[in-house]
Amino acid sequence: MTDIQHIDVFFSLQAFQEEELRGKTAVIIDVLRASSSIATAIHNGAKKVIPVADMSDAMKIATTMDQKDYLLCGEKNGIKIDGYQLGNSPAEYGPDVVKDKTLIFNTTNGTKAIKKASLANEVLVGTFLNQQSIINALQGREGEVALICSGWRGRISIEDILFAGSMLHTICEGNLPAAAKDGAKVAFGLFQKYGDDIEQAIRESDYAKRLADVVSSEDLAFCCKVNEFDVLPGMRDGILTNLNG
Numbered sequence: 001m002t003d004i005q006h007i008d009v010f011f012s013l014q015a016f017q018e019e020e021l022r023g024k025t026a027v028i029i030d031v032l033r034a035s036s037s038i039a040t041a042i043h044n045g046a047k048k049v050i051p052v053a054d055m056s057d058a059m060k061i062a063t064t065m066d067q068k069d070y071l072l073c074g075e076k077n078g079i080k081i082d083g084y085q086l087g088n089s090p091a092e093y094g095p096d097v098v099k100d101k102t103l104i105f106n107t108t109n110g111t112k113a114i115k116k117a118s119l120a121n122e123v124l125v126g127t128f129l130n131q132q133s134i135i136n137a138l139q140g141r142e143g144e145v146a147l148i149c150s151g152w153r154g155r156i157s158i159e160d161i162l163f164a165g166s167m168l169h170t171i172c173e174g175n176l177p178a179a180a181k182d183g184a185k186v187a188f189g190l191f192q193k194y195g196d197d198i199e200q201a202i203r204e205s206d207y208a209k210r211l212a213d214v215v216s217s218e219d220l221a222f223c224c225k226v227n228e229f230d231v232l233p234g235m236r237d238g239i240l241t242n243l244n245g
């Protein structure tokens with residue numbers, strides 16, 4: 001089982017170097033909304049999710065596939081990309097739409113963080129919706145863990161740090177040891193301050209203000225639900241599938 005002293009938290013995707021993740025388990029966190037859409041899609045039967053860093057990578061992959069097998073998914077500044085079938089709202093990823101499909105997924109921060117973590121020993125995608133699955137997985141792993149908050153274009157996002165803090169709070173049963181790393185202490189402390197009402201904290205976040213015109217109130221509420229899905233999106237050869245499947 002992973003010792004809490006071996007868990008560090010990075011506060012944006014720009015806050016780590018690729019090489020730093022070698023040999024570690026990385027959990028990529030983008031509560032609003034890439035991690036939440038990916039967890040929902042996988043729960044609803046998507047066969048694979050291929051995260052990409054930009055539109056040109058998405059098109060390169062799409063041209064190698066049969067059109068009936070894939071969906072182009074993602075957003076730029078919260079809005080569905082022109083020509084894509086789906087945007088980045090978890091509500092779009094119902095079983096009728098995604099079952100047995102491969103999703104080529106392209107978002108502003110979340111999928112870039114997933115791609116950047118590719119040197120890690122293992123890459124998992126976590127959010128409140130699948131919190132316990134991530135905790136269970138970490139308890140079966142040895143070695144260092146990096147909780148990577150995607151943030152927004154280099155800035156921190158409270159919702160991602162709250163999720164990291166929520167995981168730490170559960171793992172150490174509310175008592176963070178003094179030997180915990182600084183990043184863990186910050187995330188844990190933030191969770192202690194705002195964790196009683198995550199939804200309220202998220203409604204008052206920079207993200208909620210920034211994307212007030214494009215992200216629905218229902219999306220914000222949905223992404224705050226804890227342990228809705230028992231899925232473990234994990235990367236193998238550049239592709240996310242359900243490692244609990």
Ligand code: MLT
Nearest residue numbers: 032033034107108109110
């Ligand atoms: C991102 O990758 O920055 C987000 O998932 C943006 C969004 O919520 O659409």
